[in-house]
Amino acid sequence: MNASPLPFIDRPENLTDRVLRAIRDSIVDRTLSPGSRVSEAQVAAMLNVSKTPVREALLRLKHVGLVEPCERGLQVVRPSVGAIRDAYEFRAGLERTSSWYAANRADSRERERLVHLARQSLKAAEAHEAAAFRRHDRDFHHTIAAASRNAVLAQSIDDALVLTSVLRERDVPASQDSVSCAHEHVSIAQAVLAGQAERAAQLMSDHVLHVMSIVLAAHTNAEPETSA
Amino acid sequence: MNASPLPFIDRPENLTDRVLRAIRDSIVDRTLSPGSRVSEAQVAAMLNVSKTPVREALLRLKHVGLVEPCERGLQVVRPSVGAIRDAYEFRAGLERTSSWYAANRADSRERERLVHLARQSLKAAEAHEAAAFRRHDRDFHHTIAAASRNAVLAQSIDDALVLTSVLRERDVPASQDSVSCAHEHVSIAQAVLAGQAERAAQLMSDHVLHVMSIVLAAHTNAEPETSA
DNA sequence: ACCGGGATCATATCTCAGGTACTGGACGCT
DNA sequence: AGCGTCCAGTACCTGAGATATGATCCCGGT
Missing domain, CATH: 1.10.10.10 (Winged helix-like DNA-binding domain superfamily/Winged helix DNA-binding domain)
Known part of the structure; x- marks a missing residue:
């Protein structure tokens, strides 16, 4: 540049x-x-x-x-059911919005990059390469945030992504979950690619809330105590 | 409380x-x-x-x-087309989410209060009482945020409400706009009352984006210069 | 011996005044 | 007019002091 x-x-x-x-x-x-x-x-x-x-x-x-x-x-911050729910619901709403705008505003280069990143994340998940999956996952969400062409939204999503990654109990609880998440990435990327805003938004919201359920399950399994 | x-x-x-x-x-x-x-x-x-x-x-x-x-x-901050768009799009997404959860989680007291506030805002708008309208408008949105039962979301909405109110060019540009906004309030409140989450969410998003278009129109009319 | 309560202490945040580096403009010189 | 220099105002950072609060220990009573 x-x-x-x-x-x-x-x-x-x-x-x-x-x-x-x-x-x-x-x-x-x-x-x-x-x-x-x-x-x-x-x-x-x-x-x-x-x-x-x-x-x-x-x-x-x-x-x-x-x-x-x-x-x-x-x-x-210590993960708790309430904190995890609040953070993921918040993030789901934000990313729902960003996906909607991304489907309308992304340029062709960004759309191709999204499809590429989604496929890379799927490949990494199937190969049980946890670190690579996490990197592609992060890039995928950041790319959508950037493609929404809204600085305020992108900033807030950045904060929410960090928060949710911290509230996760342990990294990559199960590789089968990673694979299903990667499939959702692919679906979202295709919706954005086709300019289907409503579909992309709904898929993204479902995706994030799906991750929330996985994290919540891992959390309650790991620590059934501390009910305060 | x-x-x-x-x-x-x-x-x-x-x-x-x-x-x-x-x-x-x-x-x-x-x-x-x-x-x-x-x-x-x-x-x-x-x-x-x-x-x-x-x-x-x-x-x-x-x-x-x-x-x-x-x-x-x-x-x-000085109002600009970009800043107004970013802020209102952001707020629309947040309040869309909060309305969805409010429709699912609000208690009966909150639902009644929402209907009451919406009707009060309509009454104030029709009577050209700008100050009263703004107060009821603000209480309406805050009540929905609180009813969503998500502290992170409510906090962010609070910030967004302040920001959008500052980016408005002047208070209450036209009373006919206030009346139409108040009608939208009533529709949203009724959807939340009936537990129609998707409908409430969509109505709220449309409402905020409608306000955005009003604010943008007032802005471009007031200051056609400063094209930087 | 054990328990309850109060003085004391330690450690944290909170606030302050001051010093440093930098930026943009005004002024004077060539 | 063009250019270098100075100056006022700004954010930024530091270190120290003021303040509050949980923790600790001591002691008297049961």
Whole structure:
């Protein structure tokens, strides 16, 4: 995209944003496990920065739902039936909307890419390649969000995707579920490709709620206690 | 909602939250007009607090979309065709979802309240009582959000409602529009009352997008310039 | 010996004032 | 007029201090 002889100088991003990304990534890859306490001073000392940028990053994470207030401070959000339901229902609604607009607005390049990503995810699922499946799954949803041509919607979907991935109990509970999800990806991609907005929207909503049922089942199987 | 004999003690809210509310309210009631510059130091001096809470409040407002970065600092968001479209499409999707769940989950008290509020809004619209109409309109949408029984969704809707109300060019452009909107309120309320989830969802989406078209028309009529 | 209650402490958030880096414009010089 | 320099205003970050609250320990009563 940038053909200037002098490449843009990479200006140091905000410390707040870098801290935000660091904490978020640590939560996503389970370096910070659910329920672990996270305090301003501790994170600040760990990243060797002042408390203020850490504080601002934690405020945003709290607003997004990745960390929650607990007695005395904050902790990484712990999956619960209520939290999982809220997050997935929210995401299902958002992605329903984005699919509808994507079916109307995506350019041909994006439509082809969606079909490609869906097929790649199916291939990865059938080959039991969990990491590859997750990567294609993520790209698939992000591509639809981008194709909806709505920055507010895309931003919110991004947050919701991170939240739901954290609330998942463990990654890839069963490969048969991955295969069925990948088939749903293919159906959605084909609907978008054909410009069938209502069908794409309905399929996407069903897809996300289907994933929710899988996650909920895994959750209740893993931890039948803690009924509070 | 809270029938406890001892009302919750009103604990002194965070300074950040109070500052946030103060700025947000000033933006909503046009004390801070769109495009006006808003800086940390200025607001801090005005509210007689330090810059830190002001800074945190502004960060959240920027994330929600009420203020936007401009050359040298921040300014209150200025309505543009793109911003209006993004915000209303986003809100339409959210409220579509909330209406669907509200039709399935609202208790009888909430359903009656919805019908009541819709009729009140219609009465106010027909009597050209703009302030009353806006109040009932706001309560109507908030009640549906609450009835959806999803805290994440309700929070997001709250932000979206504030944003769209700010992006409106002027309050109540035409009373005939208010009347038609109020009729749509009544239809939505009746669908929720009858538990017709799909119908309520579709009506709500159409309603919000209808409002969007009104706001867009008023915007392009008011300011045909600034084509950037 | 055990239990209940209150003072104390430790640790967290919250707030503040100050300093630094950067940006855009105004001003003066050539 | 064009160009370099200075200046005012801004966000950003730091470190320290104020404040609140859960946890701990001690002690007296049963």
